[in-house]
Amino acid sequence: MKGKVIFIGAGPGDPELLTIRGYKAIEKADIIIYAGSLVNPEVFNHRKREAKVYNSAILDLNEIIAIIEEGIDANKIIARVHTGDPSIYGAIGEQIRELKIRNVEYEIIPGVSSVFATAAALESELTLPEISQTVIITRPEGRTPKPKKESLTSLASHNATMCIFLGIGMINEVVDDLKEEYSENTPVAVVKKASWEDQLIIRGTLKDIANKVKEENITKTAMIVVGDVLNPGNFKASKLYDPNFKHEYR
Incomplete structure (x- = not known):
């Protein structure tokens, strides 16, 4: 078994808006680091009982990376849970940069922004x-x-x-x-x-x-x-479903 970091977009708040892939990743994670009050804690209610959970709102970048390094050294799966989709104001770029320096394997699961x-x-x-x-x-x-x-x-x-x-x-x-x-x-x-x-x-x-x-x-x-x-008023319909408009993707 090899350690890995999985960045997960937890969605906007409703736990049912967590993707199936994100749900499965949290389910198997040994360590969960989540983005504070922005993430509804219900999205990881199904985690393993023994999973360690950290609130990154009280951590700086170095502390987050230290937790990740410790987990990777122990071959743990780490779920880094962000609100919405992590590509928008998720600060994952700086975390990924640190993981690349350390040759840590990672993947990104998008979420509902x-x-x-x-x-x-x-x-x-x-x-x-x-x-x-x-x-x-x-x-x-x-x-x-x-x-x-x-x-x-x-x-x-x-x-x-x-x-x-x-x-x-x-x-x-x-x-x-x-x-x-x-x-x-x-x-x-x-x-x-x-x-x-x-x-x-x-x-x-x-x-x-x-x-x-x-x-x-x-x-x-x-x-x-x-x-x-x-408040658009009476706007024109799109061409997508116009009966006179033909294309191969509709």
């Missing part, structure tokens, strides 16, 4: 014909700096659908940046803890969404979605 759980909660298609065919996934600049060309104002110039992570705590600044390019009447929705039992949805426009967020005292764990797809 909170972006898509949010869209489902809003009952919205993020790409509607002639309204928006582009989805921008981003975050405002905080402790982590952003390239200058990726400022919210710069990205907003496209007037595409925008899904903003990690911005609810600075909602005023986010709205001010967006209003540089979007109309203040542009629809906005905020979804707190998409797919969790205590999910909360707030709808408004750039003109009033900040006040609505403050009234609900939402300060974290929420996605901001901006764009006309949220």
Whole structure:
């Protein structure tokens, strides 16, 4: 038996949104390192009784790698459980870099991102014909700096659908940046803890969404979605199911 690290996207919160492959990986893991309160602990209720469980919210990178190294030396299977899909703001790149230095075997199991759980909660298609065919996934600049060309104002110039992570705590600044390019009447929705039992949805426009967020005292764990797809009116149907449109993939 050889030790291995398995990065697992645990999904947005609802344990039933954990993939089958992710479920099986957690089931066989000897060590579980999960990303704190962002991960619903129910996603690893089926773990082995003897599995060791660590909350990475109280660990730094060196401490995480030390736990992994100890497990690998003992030929253990390590489940590194991240919220949503680990490729988006999951900080797996720096962990993978350390594993490569140490020649540690690993694999990545994708998960359902909170972006898509949010869209489902809003009952919205993020790409509607002639309204928006582009989805921008981003975050405002905080402790982590952003390239200058990726400022919210710069990205907003496209007037595409925008899904903003990690911005609810600075909602005023986010709205001010967006209003540089979007109309203040542009629809906005905020979804707190998409797919969790205590999910909360707030709808408004750039003109009033900040006040609505403050009234609900939402300060974290929420996605901001901006764009006309949220209130499209009478939009045109796609060509995909047009009776006069022929292609080989439908």
